[in-house]
Structure formats: structure tokens, C-alpha cells
Amino acid sequence: MSHQALIAILLLSPFVGFLLNGLRYRSQNYVLAGSIATGAVFVSFICSVMLMMDLIAAPADQRRLTANFFEWIAVGGFKVNAGFVVDQISSIMILIITGVGSLIHLFSIGYMHHDKGVTKYFAYLNLFVFNMLILVLGDSLLTMFVGWEGVGLCSYLLIGFWFSDAAKAAAGMKAFITNRVGDAAFIIGMFILFFSFGTLNMYELNALAPTTVEASWLGAATLGTLMLFIGATGKSAQVPLYVWLPDAMAGPTPVSALIHAATMVTAGVYMIVRLNPMFVAAPNTMMIVAIVGAITAVMAATIGLTQYDIKKILAYSTVSQLGYMFLAVGVGAFGAGMMHLMTHAFFKALMFLGSGSVIHAMEGEQDTRLMGGLKKYLPITHFTFLMGWLAIIGFPLFSGFFSKDEILWQSFASPRGSVFLWVAGAIGATLTAFYMTRLMALTFWGKSRVPKEVHPHESPVIMTIPLIVLAILSVVGGFIGVPHLIGEYLGHIPNYWAEWLAPVIKTLPEAAAPHTATQEWALMTTSVTLALISAFVAYRIYTSGKGTNEAIAKAFGPVYNVVNNKYFVDEAYFGGIINPLVKQSQNLWMYIDVNFIDKTTHVISDMTKGAGSLARSFQTGNMQQYAMYIGLGVVVVLTFVLMR
């Protein structure tokens, strides 16, 4: 099959799934709906695999399969095709999307079987996959943007899936609008790039990217990429636009796994990697990206420390991990960023699904304070979750270890890195270990705090299979990109990942400062040790039941309060932007529209009417008055005629 056809099937299969399910949205046959949806995504997965194989078969410099379906927009010099491309970067993405996606679809069949809107749910999920595929396959920024907004839309629909709950509907809205803020910047970024380089096609853009780095802040590449990055902060939940993601947990848990952990939220990272030559040409942007990434990584992790909602913890964890990815791409470690993207997709999808399994078992309960000791009720879930936990805290040789370690190392060693970034990353890693352990302890270990009326039970097979598959991937996924140092040590495992990506990754033009293997070992050991220590501490605290709110609040005082309230960011947004905006809009309406423009109109009309009344008042009915007007008129006219 030609790769055009493959790409077409790849794209259209979920869409067809969407249509099939969407048109029979009333149906509550979850098996049929789930089969259609999962099948659709699985077909895509097959296509992805076939495409990947084609790609692998091709010589390294020709690994690019394009499909131009039609000319989408063509105005003047601006031409955008409905063109899709599978290359080293997007092939990874489509595999993740369709692969992880299939698993999550599968999981959903079990998870959503009792829901009335199950068919609608699968339709949305398929639509999401379709859009996500457009996002990653699009050959130009605009096609990417189509998917970019499309996934936002699906995210909106899925977060607000249980719309009768006002809070959930609001969360969906919040996600969409926050994303829109980023999208607006994304649009501006596209304009800057288009008007500077004359194209939005990402290959052409990369080819046209300035060869000398832009020192100025006002350079086209810098401004353009900066704007695109702001777009990415919206989509990928980075500071300051991350606020929607924790709320997005209002959606069904598989959705959180698919959209808010594995795929959509990584779109920003993907976009940066995609445009890496452009970013490389803009060191200022990259600096911002790295700093934002580092701040996000730490900040979200701190918030994660205080949360009790199982999904919220995972959500902040996701934000934090996304911060790592940005940190990576910000220091020029695009490969590492992509790698972490992939491993994160595995272990975070796993953990979300695991949490879904837990919630399923807990009959909808999400508060970890009411869990504990679930290990014995949910052995498979616990085990798979454990694998995810090990991966995320960067336990050596688990997938997270490789990617996270590479990021930390690069943040220190890259010419665009710095020791501060490493410190931030290390703190983040330590905190991650802490709160993830806390999550494990509160949920699975320790004493059971499960209410009596709830009877936890292991999830059905259809839900555990995906968990198991993902657990395996979480464990071994890292070996695809074993860092050179460790690879040497483990027995010459080549870094497939770096090789694969090398043709599409632009190396930083700056010469890297010389670093020794000792340095790398030392840093790696430090961070891993810190993480393990913090995990142990957390284990001790939380399995012993000491880690209650009150105790911690006492220990940390106001700091806890601030962190527990998520640094009051939501409050600041509402109090500082949204509420005043609504209030001022009200004022605009009342004062400008009603009291100024309309009033002016009314005043004019009243004045006319007043003039009319005045004119009427001269019409007294007294004939002599009229005669007087005539006489007066004659006099005035004569005077005027004579005098002037």
C-alpha cells in the first residue's frame, strides 16, 4: 500500500469511528461502541506500524513520507496544503498516539460501560485521536494548528463530558479558553514566521531558519518561536497557563490518561522538537523555554505534594513532567525531550489508567484519604502502578530513569544549560519521588481507610490488560534510548533513539563545554540518591499515618498554606483578570453602550422632540401672533437684506 493511502487510512480510521459512533450517539451498547472505537484506533496503529516499518526500511536521509491531499488555503503568497508527513519525529508520535490510544480505548470499554453516554464518549475519543493525528502529521504549522485546536475542542468536550455537573462543565470551558490564550499567541507566532520566512511549512521553515543564532530579542525567529512557545504553554500546561490541567481531571479518567497525560499535553514539546532548527536559532526563546520548564517542574511538583485527589496529584505530576520536557528542549536536548515524552506517555498513561482502576474499584471515590491498603484488593492495579511509580521517580533502569537522567544531564552539560537548571530539575525529581511515593502510600499501602459501604474489587480483564501492557512498556521503554554512558556500561547498547532522531535534530551551534564522565556519574548518582531518599521519607511518613494535613500544616505553616492553595494562581487569575474583566465588560456595556451611545441617540431624539415642542409652542392658535410672525419675518428679512 502506498504511504499516501496508509496515511489516509491512519487519519480517517478514527474519524470514521467517530462518525459511526457519533451518528448513533443515543446507543448504550458499550461493547459495540467500544469495539468500533478501539478498532478504529487499532487500525490506525497498524498503519502507524506499517509506516514506521517503511520509514525504518528507508535510508536515514530519506525517512520522510509525505501525503498531500489537497490545497487547503491558497491566498496570494500564502498556500497551505492538507499535507501530512511521517518522519522520524511524527512516526514516534503516531505510534504513541495510536498505541497508547488503543490501550486507553480498550480500557475505556470497561471503565465506561455503565455510563449512559458511552457511545458519545467513544465518538469524542475517536475524534480526539483524529485531531491529534492531524496535529502530529501536519506538515505545516497551520495544519498542525488545526489539530492543535481540534484536540482542544475534544478536550473541552471530554472534560465536560459529565456536563450536568456545573464544575465539570466549567472545567471544560476553562481548558478551552486557557488553551485559546495560548492559541492566540500561536497564531501570532505563525504570522511572524510566515511574514519573515514566507512559508508555514515546517520543513521549509526549518530549512530557512537562520544559520547564525539570533542574539536579539526582536529577531523574527526569536519572536516567532516565543509566540509559538506561549501557544505551547497553553496546550502543554506550563506556567503560567497550566491552571486548566488540574481542573481537566473532571473528565473521565481514561480521557485524562489519553489527553491530559499521554498525548495532547505533549503537543507543545512535539511542536518545539518539530521546529528545532528554528528554536536553535533563537537562544533567547530557548532560555525562556528552559526556565519556564524548570519553574513548572518545581512548582507543579510542590503543589502535587499537598493534593489528596488521586487524579489531581497525577495531574500536577503531569504538569511537572511536562516541565521536564520543556526543560529538555529548552536546553537543546530535543532527543531527550522526545524520549521523556514517550516514556511519560507510557508511565503516566499507566498511572492514570491505574488510578482509573482504583476509582472504578472505589465506585467513583477519588480522595486518597479514603483509600489506603488497596494493595490487597487490587493486586494487578497495584503492581502495574508500582512499575509506573518506579519509572516516574527515576528508579534506575526503568524507563523514566533514562529519559529523566538524560534531561538532567543535558540541563547541566548543554551549552545552553546551566547548573541552576540542573538544581531545579534535581529538586523537581526529588519532589516527584516524594509525592509519588505519598500517592502510593496513601492509596495502596498502609492501613485501609476505605469507607465501609465501598467494596473495592479488581477491575475486569479488559481494564487490566492495558495496564499490564503499559507497565511493561514503562519498564522497558527506556532501553530504546539508553544514554551513551550507561549504554557503554551495560554492554554497548546503542542509543537507537538518538540515532533515529539525529537527521531531524539540529545540534546546537555552540561548542559544548567539555564534561567528563565522572561529572555525569556524580550528577546522576546525586539525583537518583536524592529521589530515593525522598521516596523513603515519604514512605515512612505516609504509611505510618503521620502524614495528615494538620501535621504537615503545622510543620510548614504558611508555606503549606500557599502550596496547598496552589500558590493562589487560580485566585489571582479570577481576582486579577477574569472577574475584573467581566465587571468592566458590564461597565462597558452599561456606560458606553447604554449610557453613552444610546443615551446620545436618545438625547438627540429628545432634542429633536424638544425642538418640536418649542415649534409647537409658537403655534398658539392666536391669529395675531401669526400675523406678528409674518410682520416680524418681513422686518427681519428686510433688515437682513438691507444691512449686510
Next chain:
Amino acid sequence: MTDAILFWFLALVTVCAGLSVILMSNPIYSALSLAMTMVGVSALFVTLGAYFIAGVQLIVYAGAVMVLFVMVLMLFDLKHEIQAFTRGKITGAIKIASVGILAGLVVGAITLGTKAIEAAKATEAVAGKTYDNNTMSLAQNLFLQNVFGFEALGVLLLVIAVGTVALSRSRGGTHARD
């Protein structure tokens, strides 16, 4: 000199009579004063050499029209009017002022205008036009030059006659003082 004295005398009579027309509060006196004015005007016509017109003025105006007025007044049987004049002080002032200004303006224009006419006369020397100031030339002019106007006046008078008769015959009213 005699014509001057005559003019001034007649002017005085006419103006006084005219003033009493508008100042007398009893309409009968006004009517009589108007008749006096008509006579004065008629005399002025004589001083201007328009004898026929003077006669007509006496007969038609002082005779017929004034009799009509007086008759109607008698018919109405109006007593001395308590409110002969309009009351409004401001409007009254405006009215008198506007009349005064108008008179002033017109007099000014007359002063300037007659000079212009005389100047024009001096240059053009009024060729051709002789002022055949007799009834015959008047009649000739009326019946030849202005015969259409004359006929139209006839129609007008007929219309008036029919109209007034019709008006007086039109249905009686029920509208009371309110």
C-alpha cells in the same frame, strides 16, 4: 405752495383718521374714522391728478364698502369693547416695534429709492410715455391693455357673490361658547 399746504392738511387728516381707526375702542367709531380716511385718500388722489380714481374711491369705498361695514357692525350690535387690544405686553411691544422698524425701513428705502428713480429719470428722460391723465386713456388702457384682468375681476365678483350667498345659507351651527 398751495399744493404743499393741501398735502400736509390732507396727510394730517388721513393719518389722524387712520390712527383713530386702530385706536378707537368702539368699532363704530373705527368704521367712521375709516370712512374719513377714505375721503382723505380720495382727496389725495385728487391732488395727484387721478380724478376718476378719486371718484371711484369715494363711491366704492367710502360709499359701498363702508356702508357694508357699518351695517354689519349694526347687525352685530356690539357695545364698547372692554378688551379692544391684545393684552400681551411682550408681544405687544414686539408687534409695535416690528411695525415701527418696518415703517422705518420702508421710509429709508423710499428715500433712497426715489433718489434712484429720479436719477434714472434724469438720464433716460422718460421717452415716449406721456401721462394722458384722463378717464379716456384710463378706459382705453383698462379695456384693451388690461381687458383680461378686467374680465377676471368679473369672474371674481361672481364667485364672491355666489360664495357669500352660499356661505350665508350654509347649515346653522350648534357650537356654543366654551
Next chain:
Amino acid sequence: MLLSVVLFLPLVFAAILALWPQKSTIRHLALGFSLIEFLASLAILRNFDANSAALQMVEQYAWVPRFGISYFIGIDGISLMLIMLTTFLTPIIILGSWTSIADRVKGFHVALFVLQTAMMGSFLAMDAVLFYVFWELSLVPMYFIVGIWGGARRIYATIKFFIYTMAGSVLMLLAIIFLMRLTPEVTGGSISASLLDFYKLQIPFVAGEFFTAQTLLFFAFALAFAIKVPLFPLHTWLPDAHVEAPTPGSVVLAGVMLKMGTFCYLRWVIPLFPEAAEHFAWFFVALGVIGIVYGALVAMVQPDVKKLVAYSSVSHMGYVILGIFVMNQYGVNGALYQMLNHGISTGALFLLIGMIYERTHSRMIAKYGGLASALPVFTIMFIIVTMSSIAVPLTNGFIGEFLILMGSFQYSPMAAGISVLGVILGAAYMLWMVKRVFFGPKGEIVTHAEEDKEHALHDLSVREWVVMTPLIILIFWMGIFPNHFMDYSKKSVDHLISNKHNYTLEVK
């Protein structure tokens, strides 16, 4: 001949309807007529040569030769799509008003058809006086539609609408007269009202001075059109008119009538007064940008759904003005496209609001809530249209808005920077409204409907499906294959942009 047929067919239909004795079949007849009209306009589409910027299917007959006034119509890429929009929307409107217009059915359809002719006439007219005739004529049926079939404050709204619009257009009439007085320069002595002759005029312009002929004429025209658009701060008639108008009235108003204003900027203002237009472009760009943001902000706080959509129209039309006055290919093509989008998506929104109003007799957002569970299909339709309205890619709204923003970025990055706020705010007010109306716990109305079986809410009827389906299809068709539509207008727009200083239209 075809053009005239299409133009006057509705008038003939109106006459037939007016004389039609049978009350019960009026609607069917009207629907049939409007479909015939739509088919006739498809014939135009077929015969139109998209590869030419020329004025096509021209018909010119002397009308008042003394003043060089002629019956002169023609179609080019710029007007073609608007004609199609008009003929396309009319059957939908008729079908959409099937039950909502219960009173004086005949009068309504007569007014609608007269309105159709008037609107198409102002798109097609190439003679100033003819244009003015159609322009003003369009007020009258609209006036009746709002005034007779409207809401509680319909009389206030309709008079406001009429007088506002009239106030703007009388100055234009003077400007037209003035231009006609200038034409002997270019026609060799005879006065002419032909737009083509107007195009040839070189009207004196001095930069920096306000009281020059071209500037004053420019503002006379621009004001008339700005009121119609409506451009901030002349927009206040629109919310009133929309709120009070019956559903079909709102659809026509938003769908086609507002476009008369923006279209005329392209047909009249820019080609006739290119220097002034360029010189004062910043002003209109600024107003457009203010309109975008202001309309969106004010829309956000409206308690009435229809008023919200009305203010969103202000915002959307701000985009169109922005696109037109940046005067580059992106902006103008985008603006033209946005006109169609707005016609379809806002028209659809009004239709949907009308449908729900018919069921619940309320438009207050606060009374709704949880409608999605009662009316799922309706909700989906509404959300699709909302997506089009907030310009989500693959819907029509995106293409227009993106191109306009692109054009404005080329003109002034700051303008684009501010107006892109509209993208955010647009999502904010629409989604907030969707949230309050469709999502959340069941509101007063839904609860009431559930308790009271007689007033139970029914999801879309077959008729309503038929009404909405073409619109939904178009929303996606136009979003995915914009070239199918844009190809017709590109040549004309290119021609306008590149030759605006000595614009002329070849006649074909």
C-alpha cells in the same frame, strides 16, 4: 438576462404571494419559490467565469438618461458569493419560520421576498442611483419584519434601525449626487451615475487635510456603510434590532443585511476613494479592532442569548472591517470569506435560538441550564455552530478569521495583536453561554418542562433537521475546502487590491 431574472424573480414571487388566495398553502408556495430562486442562482454560479476579474453577465439599459442613470447590473467575484448566500439562506429562513411566524403569514413572505430582491439588488447594482434605490428599499421590508413580527419592544427597535440606517445613507445620497456632478470630466460631457464612470474619476485628495473632496465623500460613504455593518460606536441599533426581530428577521439581518455594509466598502469605498481609504485606513482598522474586542466583552455579560449573539455580530463584523481596511490580499479575502461565515454561522445561531425560544419562550440565559440532557441533538448542533462562530479550524469561521488576522498582521502587528484577543474572548463568551445554557444542573426551564408534560421539550423535528443540515454541511465544507468558494472571488479581490488606485472593471 439571467442576472435580472434572479434579481427580480423574488419580486415576482412576492407579487404572486400577495395575490394568492389560499392562506394555507402560502408557506409551501414560498418555500418552493425560494428554492426555484436558489436554483436560478446556481445557474449564475455555473455561468460565472471564476478566472476573470471582470464584471460578468452585465446588463445595462438606460433608465433616466438625463442623469446618466441606468439599470446597470453585473456580477463579479466579490458579489457572487453574497448573492449565493442570499439565495441560499432564504429557503432556510422560510423553513425556519414555518411555525414561529403564525400571524400574517402572507405579509411576512411578501416582505421577505421583497427584501431578497432589495438585498441582491444592492449587491448587483453597478449604478449609483440604482444601488441607492435597492439599498434604501431593503430597509422597508426589514422594518416591517421587525415591527410586525417582533418582540415586545419591536417598535422602538425597528424605528431605531430604520432611522439609524437612513441617517447614514442620506449623506451617501448627497455624495452620490456630488460624484455624478463630477462625471462629465471622464465621460466627455454627459453626466453619469455608472459606477464604472465613478471609478475613472480622480477625486482630489490632499493628505492631512480633512476638508478635501475625496475625504468628505469617503466619509459620507463610509458612514453609511459603517452604520449598516455596524461598526463601533454606531452599533447600538443592532442588539436592539436583533433581540426584537423574529428569528427569520434576525437571520436575514445578520446573514445578509450586515454584509451589505461591508460589501459596499469593497465595491464602493475603496475603489472610489483609494487615497482617502488608505489614509484613513488606520482609523477604520482601529474601529474594527475596538469593535472586535468591545463586542466580545459586551457580549460576555449579556443576559439574553440573542443579544449575546448580536454583540458577537458586532465583534465578527469588526473582523470584516479590519480585514477590508488592511487592504491586502489576506485581509480582503479573509473579510469576504468571513462575511459568508458570519452569514452562515450567526444565521444558524439565530435559527437555533429561535427554535429554543419557540419551545420555552425565554431567551434569558439565567433561566436555562442543563438543556443538553433534554435536547441532545439540539445541543450538538449548537455546539457545532458555536465552534464555527469561535473559529475552530476545519469550520468556516477559522479560515476567515485567520486570513483577516494575517492581513492585519501584515498591516500592523499591533492591530493583529489586539484583535487576536477577540479569538480568546470569542471563545470565552460563547462557551460561557453554552455552559450556562446547556450544561450544569437543570435550570428553571428544563425543570419546568420535565414537570409539565404539556410543555415537555422535544428535540429537533424533521423540519428543523432539514433547516440545520445544509448550514452544518456548509460550515464544514467551507472550513475544509475553502478553495471551492474562494476561487470565485480571488481574481476579483486580487484585482481590487493591486489596482485600487486606478480601479476599473472590465465588462464581460
Next chain:
Amino acid sequence: MPETNILTTIGLEHYLVLSAVLFSMGMAGVLLRRNLIVLLMSIELMLNAVNISFVAFSKFNNNIEGQIMVFFVMTIAAAEAAVGLALAVSIFKRFKEVNIRFFEHLKG
């Protein structure tokens, strides 16, 4: 032009001024009096002033047409008087009133 004594040399101007004075008086009467009949009389006064003016011009311009006009004016004045009085009679018959202040129903 020798200095002419305006007292002794009576010219066109004198007659015209006289006519203007009479005209103004008539006008004042129309403006000020309340009795309909007196109003009519005042109008007659104005017309008489016009007549003086016509005849004076006629004489000083050597143009007989002025007198023809006076003739016409007189006739029309008579006709007007007839109509006016007929109107007055009909009004009086109906309302027993000729004070014009009584007739202010039409206003505004």
C-alpha cells in the same frame, strides 16, 4: 441739484412716506386689534396705503397703469371686504362672537 425744502416742495417721496405710515398703521391694527371687523378695516387701511403709493408712482412716473392697478385693487378690496364680512356674519351667527381671541381652538 438745488436744495429743496421738504415742507414746500411736495414730491413722490412725501406721498410714499404717507402711504408707508398708513400701511404701518393698518398693519399695527391687524396686529393689535381684537375685533374681527376692525381687523378687516385695518386691512382696508393697508390697501388704501397701497393705492396711494400706486397713484403717486403713476403720477411721478407718468404711467397710467398705476391707476389701472388701483382700480383692480379697489375691486379686490371690495371683494375681500365682502367675503370677510360674510365670514364675520356667519361666524357671528354661529358663535355670537367676533373677538378673535375666542378662536384659538386650532393650535399646537
Next chain:
Amino acid sequence: MNITVGLTDVLLASPLIVLFLFSLIPLTIKTLRGNSEQNPAATIVIALIGLGLTAGLLLVFGGSDKTAFNNQLLFDGLTQWSALLAIIASAGALVMMYENPATRGKQFSELIFLALNSVLGMIILVAAVNLITVFIGLELMSLSLYLMIAMSHEQKISKEAAMKYFVLGSFASAIFLYGVSFVFGSSGSVNITDFMQSAATLVKTNKLFLFGIVFVILGFCFKVSIAPFHAWAPDVYQGAPTPVTSFMATAVKAVSFAAFLRVIATQTLVGSQNLFDVMQWLAVITMTVGNVAAIMQNNFKRMLAYSSVAHSGYLLVGLITSGISQNSAYSASSVMFYLFAYSIMTLGAFAVVSLIERSENSVIGTDDLAGFAKNQPALAMCLTIFMLSLAGIPPALGFFGKFYLFSAAVSEGLLWLALWGVLNSVISVYYYLRPIVVMYMKDGEADVADHSLHATTVTVYVCAFIIILVGLFSGPLFDLVEKSLG
């Protein structure tokens, strides 16, 4: 002097003669029948035949640019068109008189006699080139009118209206005559053709002439109700029986303007810049006063009266234009065209009012029209057309009237007058829309008084038809008028 009255004169004057003779027929029959009212239908038919014959004769003999009776009457295009217009308008008014309760009665023959003679006066007025003949025509027209108003069966206010009109009209006539005397004194002639050439210079050199011409112009201003000389108009229009009002508002106004046009055509305005300025201000004041005062009216007839004042303002713009224009045929024909448009619209509107009037004393308020559209859709439609046309909404006749008028004004550089005019027409929209609003958008039981009033109804339809048809095809008519005026 070698002056004779020949056959040509008689032929030229034949419309006048015929009209007069026809006016006598009903009266004679009535007299012969022992002073009892004969069949009013016959009366009206005779009158209409008379008018028709007159119009026919005018078409045959008029418009030839010939003078009759020794340069007293001029039969040119202006005469022809304005007389025809007066005849058309009067015919409409006569039809209304036939069916309106306030005019149809025992004195119907007399009324028709007066009306026809009023038309006779009108034709004299427009044909006359001699100011004194103008005056005779004016008086013939006006005196008949006063009597017609006074004869109304309407009790309460028509006498008052007649009285006001009469006193003020005589007052204005006196002023007019005074002006004529000055003109006569300073130019030596009262024939417009005589001082036509010298007027522009005379105005500059001779203040007396200037005053004279100003008085004459103001006399006309009174007749055509230019503010501040308009004060009589609303009262009289309201007080007079509706058919007579329509007669006044259309025929009388049309011919007054036509005669005014003759006076203005003397290029006086070119001579005196001040007068020119004053006239412009008068036009502005008139438009404004008429329109703003009309806004506040509820009485339909009174509203139309103020609207008529406002239209006088527009017409004055045209008049001023033709006063200073080199190509006065064009601007004069724009005035004529507007007069035509205005007359038809106003006639139609009054005809509708006349239809609604239930008794001779009924007052039609705008609010009384509520529900009219439901009961009388066709008539309501017609009234709507009239109102929209009056407001100047295309493609009705009124729009083209305004278009030609303002077009002429703009071409003479009177842009600001045109501007003021169009702005005023925006104000006017407000009150013209009100009846439409009430008719269509409010519930009520308005209906025609008597469903058998066919003649007036036909008048309404004809007027509406003319407005639309001539509106759409105004070009030929305008060309025709301009050609004959040129």
C-alpha cells in the same frame, strides 16, 4: 395704442373659458331646479369633464410659449405643467369632496363652483406674467378657497380656520400688493417679462425695487407656507374639511410655487447676495420647523400640514437653485417634478384620511389608525407607500423628487442646503413611520367609514400606482418637463 383681442388670445385662453363655463353648469341647473341640490354625482361628473376638457385644451394650446391678452398671460411649459398638475390634484380633491361628509351636502353645487373657479384662479396665477394679473389669480383662487373652507359642514373649527386663513391671507396680500407698487414705481412696469432683464441690476441700484421684490417674494412665501410665514398652515389644514385641505395642500401649493418660480426666475437672487442668503436661511428654517413640529403631532391632518411645511422648505431649495441657476430649466423642472411628486403623495394621504373620517366632525389621530392594516390591507399598503414616498424612500416617487431637487442644488453649489435637506428627511422619517407603525404594529379597529366610498378609494389606488410607476420610470416625465420648460 393699437391693441386688439384676437382669436389667438381666445384660443389660448380657451381652457380658462371652458373651465368657467363648466363651473356654471351645476349652479345653473341648481337654480333652474328651484334651488334644490341636484344629483351630486352629475355635478361631480360635469366638474370632472370640465377639468378634463380644460386639461385637454391646455395640452393643445398651452405650452407654446405664446402670450395672450397683450402680454398678460404666458402659456409656456411652466404654465402648462403646473396647470395640469393643479387640475389633476383638484380632480382628486373633487372626488374626495363628493364623498366626504364634511363637503357633500346641500351646497355641493356651490362648492364645486367655487372649487372650479379656484382652479381657474390657479391657472390664471401660473399663466400670468403681469404682477397684477398674478394678484387677481391669487385672489380668485384664495377667496374661493376661504369660502370653501367656511362652507364646510364641519362646525367647530372650520370657521375658525377660514377666518384665520382669510385674515392672514388678506394681510399677506396687502404686503404683496405693497411690494407690487414698489416694483411698479421703481421699474415702471409690473410685467415680469418687462423687468426680467433689468431686475438683477435694479435690485442692486434701487432699494425700493429690492423692497418691492422682497415683499412680493414674502407674499408668495406666505402662500406656500415658508416659515415663519407658515403659521396659518397647520391650523387651516387641520380645520378645513379634508378634501379642501388636500386641495390646498396640493393644487394651491403647486401653483403658488409655480408662480413663485416665475418671480424668482427674474434673477433677483443673483442681484442681491443678501436676499439669496436670507432665502437659504428661510429654506433651512422651514425644513427644520416643519419637520420637528410634525414629530410632536398626533392629529394626522396636522402632521401632514407640518410635513407640507417641511416640503415647502425642500421646494424652496429648488426654487433658490433655479433663482441662481444659469440652466434654470433644469432646476425649475426639478421643482416641478417635486411638486408633482409631493402633490400625488399628499393627495393620496389625505384621501385615506378622508376615507376614514366617519362624520364631519371626526378628528383622525395617528393612533386611530391602529388595526387599519388588518381591516383594509390594500389601503394601508397605499398609505404606507405615501408615507414612505413622503419620507423619500426609493423607489417611490418622493425619492426621485428629492433626488432631482437636491441634485440641482448640488450642481449649483448649494451643498449645505442639500445636506440640511437630507438630514431633515431623516427627522421626517420618524413621523412618517408612525402611522405605519400604528397601522401595522398595533391592534385596533380602524376601518374606513363607509365601504361604499369607491371613488376616493380609486383615487388612493391611482395615487399609489402613480407613485410607484412614475417613481420607477421618472426619467421620461422629467425629460418632458425639462424640455417644455427649457
